[in-house]
Amino acid sequence: MGKMDGVKPISGTYKPPVKPKLLDKNGLRLDGRKADELRPLKIEAHVLNRADGSAYLEWGKNKVLVGVYGPREVHPRHLAKSEKGIVQCRYNMAAFSVSDRKRPGPDRRSQEISKVASEAFEHVVFTERFPRTTVDIYIEVLEANAGTRCAGITAASVALVDAGIPMKDMVVSCASGKIENTMVLDLGKEEDNFGQADVPMAIIPSTGDIVLLQMDGELSKDELAQAIEMNIGACKRIYEIQRDALKRRYSVGKEQEEEEAEEERKKEERKDGEGKDRDGGAREPGPDQSAKGDDWGDGEKPAPFDEDVGEFKENKGGESDG
Numbered sequence: 260m261g262k263m264d265g266v267k268p269i270s271g272t273y274k275p276p277v278k279p280k281l282l283d284k285n286g287l288r289l290d291g292r293k294a295d296e297l298r299p300l301k302i303e304a305h306v307l308n309r310a311d312g313s314a315y316l317e318w319g320k321n322k323v324l325v326g327v328y329g330p331r332e333v334h335p336r337h338l339a340k341s342e343k344g345i346v347q348c349r350y351n352m353a354a355f356s357v358s359d360r361k362r363p364g365p366d367r368r369s370q371e372i373s374k375v376a377s378e379a380f381e382h383v384v385f386t387e388r389f390p391r392t393t394v395d396i397y398i399e400v401l402e403a404n405a406g407t408r409c410a411g412i413t414a415a416s417v418a419l420v421d422a423g424i425p426m427k428d429m430v431v432s433c434a435s436g437k438i439e440n441t442m443v444l445d446l447g448k449e450e451d452n453f454g455q456a457d458v459p460m461a462i463i464p465s466t467g468d469i470v471l472l473q474m475d476g477e478l479s480k481d482e483l484a485q486a487i488e489m490n491i492g493a494c495k496r497i498y499e500i501q502r503d504a505l506k507r508r509y510s511v512g513k514e515q516e517e518e519e520a521e522e523e524r525k526k527e528e529r530k531d532g533e534g535k536d537r538d539g540g541a542r543e544p545g546p547d548q549s550a551k552g553d554d555w556g557d558g559e560k561p562a563p564f565d566e567d568v569g570e571f572k573e574n575k576g577g578e579s580d581g
C-alpha cells in the first residue's frame with residue numbers, strides 16, 4: 260500500500276473529554292443562562308408542501324423538522340385497529356446532526372424516543388374518530404445539541420395541528436436536570452454530557468396530564484419534584500410559542516382569503532358598473548381603497564383562534580375525520 264499523503268496518522272493515547280465548569284461563581288451557566296432560563300426557541304408552522312402538516316423548530320442549537328401525514332391507510336396492515344386509529348411517530352437523527360459520526364438509520368435510542376413520543380400523542384389525538392387508519396409523524400433532527408426529544412415532540416404538536424388532526428390539545432415538552440448539585444432548566448449539550456441528571460417531560464397544558472416522564476441519572480425525591488415543577492412552568496411558556504407559530508400561519512391564510520374575497524367583490528362591482536354604463540346610468544362609486552387598510556389594520560386583525568384551545572382542535576379536523 261502506498262503512503263497516504265495528507266491523511267493524519269492516528270497516534271497517541273485516547274484522552275477522555277475534560278469536564279468543563281458548568282456554573283460560574285454568579286451561578287450562570289456555560290452559555291450565560293440563569294438556572295431557570297430556556298434556550299432561545301422559535302417555531303414555524305407549515306414549512307413543507309407535500310406533507311399534510313409540518314413544522315420547523317430551532318431550540319438553542321437544535322434544529323428539527325417534522326412532517327405529518329394522515330389519517331391514512333396503515334402499512335403494514337396488520338398494525339391497523341378496527342376500533343380506532345393509531346399514531347406512529349418516527350424520530351430520526353440525521354447522520355450530519357452531530358459532530359461525532361452518527362451511524363445512519365434507526366438505533367435503540369431512536370426506537371425508544373419514537374415509542375415514547377407515539378404514546379404521548381396517543382393521549383391527545385382523537386383516534387376513535389378514524390378507525391383503521393394511522394397518523395404518521397416524522398421527526399427529523401437536523402442538528403442536535405441535547406433536548407432533541409423535547410424539541411421533536413414540541414414541533415410535532417404544531418405539525419399535527421397544521422395537518423388538521425383532531426386533537427384534545429397540543430403536547431408540550433421540556434427537560435430539566437441537575438448540574439454541579441444545582442437544578443437547572445433545559446440542559447445544553449455539555450450539561451447533558453457532564454451533568455448529574457436529566458428529566459425530559461411532556462404535558463398536556465389544558466388538563467395538566469403528564470404524558471412523558473423519563474429520568475437519566477440520580478435525583479432525590481425533592482429534586483425530582485423540583486424538576487417536574489420547572490418543566491411544567493417552562494411548558495406553559497413553550498405552549499405560547501407553539502400557539503404563536505400557528506397564529507402566524509393561520510393569520511396569513513386569513514389575509515389571503517380576505518384578499519381573494521375583496522378581489523371577487525371588485526370584479527362583481529366592475530361588472531355592475533359596466534352594465535350601468537351601457538344603460539347610460541350613473542357609475543357607482545368604486546370600492547373604497549382605504550377600506551382594507553382600515554378593516555385589517557394589524558392591531559385589529561382577528562386571531563385565528565382566541566384563548567380557547569378548542570378552536571384549533573376543530574381546524575380542518577372535519578376534513579380529515581373519517
Ligand code: UDP
Pocket residue numbers: 357358359361368403404405406407408409448451457459
Ligand atoms: N447525541 C449524539 N449522538 C448520538 C445520540 C445523541 O451526539 O448518537 C447527542 C445529541 O446532541 C443529543 C444529546 O447527545 O441531543 C443528548 O442525547 P439524549 O439521548 O439525552 O437525548 P436528547 O437530550 O437529545 O433528547
